[in-house]
Amino acid sequence: MRAKDILLVEDNSDDIELTVMALKEAKITNPVVVARNGVEALDYLFRTGTHAGRASADQPVVVLLDIKLPLLNGIDVLQRMREDERTRRTPVVMLTSSTEQADIVRTYDLGANSYVRKPVEFENFVVAARQLGLYWTVLNESPEPPA
Amino acid sequence: MSFLGSLTIGRKLTSISVLSSVTALLSASAAFLAYDVHTFRQSLTRRIATEAEIIGFNSASPILFKDAEAATAILNGLTAEPSVRAAAILDLGGTRFASYSREGAATPLAAPAGLPLTSQQFGPQGLLVSVPIQFEGRAVGRLLINAESRELRERQWRYAGIVAIVLACSFVLALAISRVVEKTISGPVLDLAATARRVSDGKDYTVRARPAGGDEIGALVSTFNAMLERIEGQNSDLEQARTELEKRVEARTRELAASNKELEAFSYSVSHDLRAPLRAIDGFSKALLDHCDASLDEKGRHYLQRVRAGTKRMGDLIDDMLGLAKISRKELTRQRVDLSAIAERVAAELAGRDSGHRLRVVVEAGLTATADSGLVEVLLENLMGNAWKFSSRKDDPTVQVGRVNGKGRVFYVRDNGAGFDMAYADKLFGAFQRLHSDAEFEGTGIGLATVQRIVNRHGGRVWAEGEPGKGAAFYFTLEGEA
Incomplete structure (x- = not known):
């Protein structure tokens, strides 16, 4: 069985490359799909727009969601996901630079599964990526997707 | 004749006219x-x-x-x-x-x-x-x-x-006549009295006494009415001034809220946008070190390490600055705070950080203040952290937390560390101001600025005394001085 995707929603190419690198160094083998803004993320999740032809109906094993994004921001994306039956239970980890209490509270209220602040030091980033990847791709049991 | 005193004006008039007739x-x-x-x-x-x-x-x-x-x-x-x-x-x-x-x-x-x-x-x-x-x-x-x-x-x-x-x-005639006279004299007086009572009971300055004739009572009534008019005028002036003031306060509050929001947006963008490039610099430096090791010589590796140290420091500075901004924005909730307990907690944490276990912390018991406990904790963390840092090179590093003269509202945190030259005392509390190089003691220079901001937010005062090589003492109050 093909490993499920990890959806990385991130607009900063540096961060995209670093995250992919960190995940690789952490030996996470799941394919990483990148969405560069909120609309693209929703297109991927709901197989619309540029992702209308996505083959598998599987939801990603985890969505790594930045908050500050062009078009729709991460909070909007999270809200849409939780409103939709298909993505209601998909694990979402907020992966962001912000440590604003307001953001943390808001995303938890909306049903984020975790909130991780991107560390500046790459070592720490790798540690975080490894722990995240290990936890969500191996340890965590997600509910069966709705029929 | 004293019994006349308690009679109403009407009775008095009747008595006088009957008696005289x-x-x-x-x-x-x-x-x-x-x-x-x-x-x-x-x-x-x-x-x-x-x-x-x-x-x-x-x-x-x-x-x-x-x-x-x-x-x-x-x-x-x-x-x-x-x-x-x-x-x-x-x-x-x-x-x-x-x-x-x-x-x-x-x-x-x-x-x-x-x-x-x-x-x-x-x-x-x-x-x-x-x-x-x-x-x-x-x-x-x-x-x-x-x-x-x-x-x-x-x-x-x-x-x-x-x-x-x-x-x-x-007698009968005098009685009848006095009744008529009474109406013209005591009527207006009674009306005036009733109006005065209404004013004093109901604080209603819009009422007016019914105007009487051109005699002394008439003059009294019109003076009274003029007085009421003046009071009412003053009241409405006051009311207007109050409304204006309220409006102004509202406008100021709005402005303040707007600038607060701006500040929030600023710190948000600092926390988010400034950190991202730092992460890139550090991340790719590390990638360079890891993946391109073969093409790097010792010097190149050294420079990359310096680049990474610089980014780490920049990250720390940003974090500290954000912390300072957060302290300014945080709502102040005053309650009874046990400074001794907080100081003990901070001391335990410092002891944990100090692997040599040489640090001695002496906390006076029963230190209390009416303050925001979260902010007081940050304050003591900074002051005691500084004290620990600057005394860490002593053989017997000691930090004391207490109250001046064992009573009153002036608290202090004292150490026997590096101390400072009093000539620079006024530079201590400026943000990013440092009296020591990083080689001597690490730091971002934000700690004492944070302390000062916390003390200011409490309406208190903070000052320091020190001597190079002998140690430093930081004094602070958390309540406005009466």
């Missing part, structure tokens, strides 16, 4: 009565005296001829004069020669001792007239007539009756 009437009646008595006596005296002259003249011959019968007959002529009670003809020796007395009058008339021959006097018995009886210019006896003033008494009773009736009538 009764007094006037009584004194007029008394004067009239006195005058009447006087004239009555005068006319009685004149009448009886005339009668006495005539009878005296006629009685001369009966005395001379000792004809008592004739004398009595003459005296009996007095029957026509009803006021005469008794009469007598006496000879010169005082012996009664003939006498007359009206029916019912008992005692025969006698001359009181020493009564002159010619006299008219009023006594308890009434009028006593004595005339000499003369013959050829020589007195041969005397005639005494006693007339009573019963008629006068009767008249006086009648007068009294009339006066009483008139008094009663005038």
